[in-house]
Amino acid sequence: MDSCLIFSGNANLPLSEKIAKYLNKELGKINIYRFKDGEICVKVEENIRGKDVFIIQPTCPPVNENLMELLITLDALRRASPRRLTAVLPYYGYARQDRKDQPRVPITAKLVANLLVSAGADRILTMDLHAPQIQGFFDIPVDHLFAAPVIIEYLRNKNFKNPVIVAPDVGGVKMARAFAKRLSASLAIVDKRRESPDKVEVVHVIGEVKNREAIIVDDLISTGSTLIQAAETLLQHGATEVYATCTHPVFAGDAVERLNKSPLKEVIITDTIPHTNLPSKIKILTVSALLGEAIKRIHLETSVSSLFI
Secondary structure (H helix, E strand, O other): OOOEEEEEOOOOHHHHHHHHHHOOOOOOOEEEEEOOOOOEEEEEOOOOOOOEEEEEOOOOOOHHHHHHHHHHHHHHHHOOOOOEEEEEEOOOOOOOOOOOOOOOOOOHHHHHHHHHHHHOOOEEEEEOOOOHHHHHHOOOOEEEEOOHHHHHHHHHOOOOOOEEEEEOOHHHHHHHHHHHHHOOOEEEEEEEEEEEOOEEEEEEEEOOOOOOEEEEEEEEEOOOHHHHHHHHHHHHOOOOEEEEEEEEEOOOOOHHHHHHHOOOOEEEEEOOOOOOOOOOOEEEEOOHHHHHHHHHHHHHOOOOHHHOO
């Protein structure tokens, strides 16, 4: 691993430090600063010529600031002549804009993919894309990891008596089915109608949830409206208690306060997006070992496919 160098942006430094610790390495020396007018400047403070370089930077809120920082950092690293440059995005921002679902709107997920490649990325490592087809927006290799093994291990240790895995919408059935299979649980679906991008009306539940512990699985939580309404509906249909899991805790606006006051028993998240001072109801799991192992295998050019669970 001597020829592998790991750098971090400012978006999620704690996660980067955990990844580096897993790999028994120090983060690379890089100076990211801003001029008084807000412009970002980056200086790489060590030799990376001929090295295998990884830059860790989720494009989480503030999305535009962190994305621009990543692009400029990629450009700085590319101009220092590394052998290969891999952008590690634990959270891929703008992933929800992956298609034209109405006239005259952008496909921003594709735009971001173009920007990353133009800035110098030779490879992408990311986790739980909101739309898996985003991998096809790149003409470079994309390693798409899932946080499911980390979350499933935590859920298995809770020893549920009669669990049911719940997909919060039809689009989440594939993920929910994978959870249900590995937890030997049944499957249910919350049928919902979206009135606006941030407002959802729950219609009914497909599947049996009565007298069972309901576990809602999703890839991200933004405002929390979907989860809260789904939890209320599940309890109305006889669920004994409701848990929620997600990989990316975006937590826009007053989402944390609303989740804390909701009927959810526990909200299980990962540290792809940094948060501090969260209420005890919200449990944070780390994906540092998963990302660290992927980085190690990419560098050593061994199989990464066993991590795609």
